[in-house]
Amino acid sequence: MQQKRLAAGLLAAFAAFTNAEGESDVASLTKDTFADFIKANDLVLAEFFAPWCGHCKALAPEYEEAATSLKEKDIRLAKVDCTEEADLCKEYGVEGYPTLKVFRGLDNIAPYTGQRKAPAITSYMVKQSLPAVSVLDKDTLGDFKTADKVVLVAYISADDKASNETYTKVAEELRDSYLFGGVNDPAVAEAEGVKAPAIVLYKTFDEGKNIFTDKFDEDAIRSFANKAATPLIGEIGPDTYAGYMTAGIPLAYIFAETPEERTELGNAVRPIAEKYKGKINFATIDAKAYGAHAGNLNLKTDKFPCFAFQDIEKNQKFPFDQDSEITHDAIAKFAEDFMAGKIEPSIKSEPVPETQEGPVTVVVAKNYDQIVMDDTKDVLIEFYAPWCGHCKALAPKYDDLASQYAASEHKDKVVIAKVDATANDVPDDISGFPTIKLYPAGAKDSPVTYKGSRTVEDLISFIEEHGKHSAGISPQEEAEAAPAASEEAKKEDHDEL
């Protein structure tokens, strides 16, 4: 009995061992094997990771699962431990962990922009493995039209090389977002009610399809696709947010806590969305999951449903009065006034400091223009958040930098400033903390974002190089070097918003 149990235990242990060591479908690569592996496989997703990185650990089981399901399709997943293979990771420009890149040979490398879940990785890579444009005929068109939420099909004459080329370029660029097909049979085009060259976008929502008949031009096709693929009343979430932020038109948010309420409010404002189609995007957002985002729009985060417009280009917010009911008529009036420019944007700002106490100039929303946009000065500004650890680590060095400039011959030409970007609305698009930008004198419309290491010396060189006044100073002895930053602090050096 005892004996038997022991044997079973050993067997189980042995099975676990081969599972972990022998059966992983993810290839572990080193500098000696990497190039050969990429050359031997047409399509590879490579993960550059560090063993201590939390996001990497969370990804690991998902990555294994995706590797197994993709193996039979001849799509290989690989990983590189950057703590062991520092040079290899540097060669591929790895700056944070995990970094995922799609390799088609060693010269064709693209960032992986999908989500980090097994099904998402699988479907992303399968899409990558198909040609950007699938050539269709009367038999295959039907299934293709409904193969995804948004599908584009171009109807092109077989001899129209120019249209074909233009369309293929756009398809290669947007292949991660939509499916692209092409037909060169005039009879099929006719059956679909179009004449070549034309593009039909088929979708599972709203009017079901849209037709493009203008001249084939990359910009025109891209903007047609993006506009037509956006639902009249969409839903804001991780998959759609970036699309709304790059749509180039304002966004109307409908925050509500239940799906029923979102549908009901969506229906109430539908005619308004229809009226402003192409001018304003309307979307609902789950207030239970993303209620905190209401705060970014200067809405209270404890009173739902609520509504706001955001002018994305100018980063301005227009919250709708949270004590008023969201009705068709109220929003119709609000939208009309918004479009007419009759509503003042809501600006969150700390009070303007009465005096500037420290070496670093404190900027708030209300004095931002006056200080940062002062056309005679090179202004270096740090966007920080009070909770951000990397900002705290930077603070003494940043103070030191400001003190050195204040004591230098450039004190009237260079301003070292900071703004708490969680408490002040700033026009800048900030994606992580700290963000440091230089607004050069005479070129306030082209700020330069700092990407170097956060040392006084490098910041001075940056100001000297990119500022109008070329205001370099020789850095004073820096205080004793801080103990070597942990690997983690060095790499994950942005706190995400």
Ligand SMILES: *[C@@H]1O[C@H](CO)[C@@H](O)[C@H](O)[C@H]1NC(C)=O
């Ligand atoms: C576009 O050109 C490619 C390459 O010549 C060809 O295979 C494909 O059939 C063309 N697509 C259409 C829709 O005509």
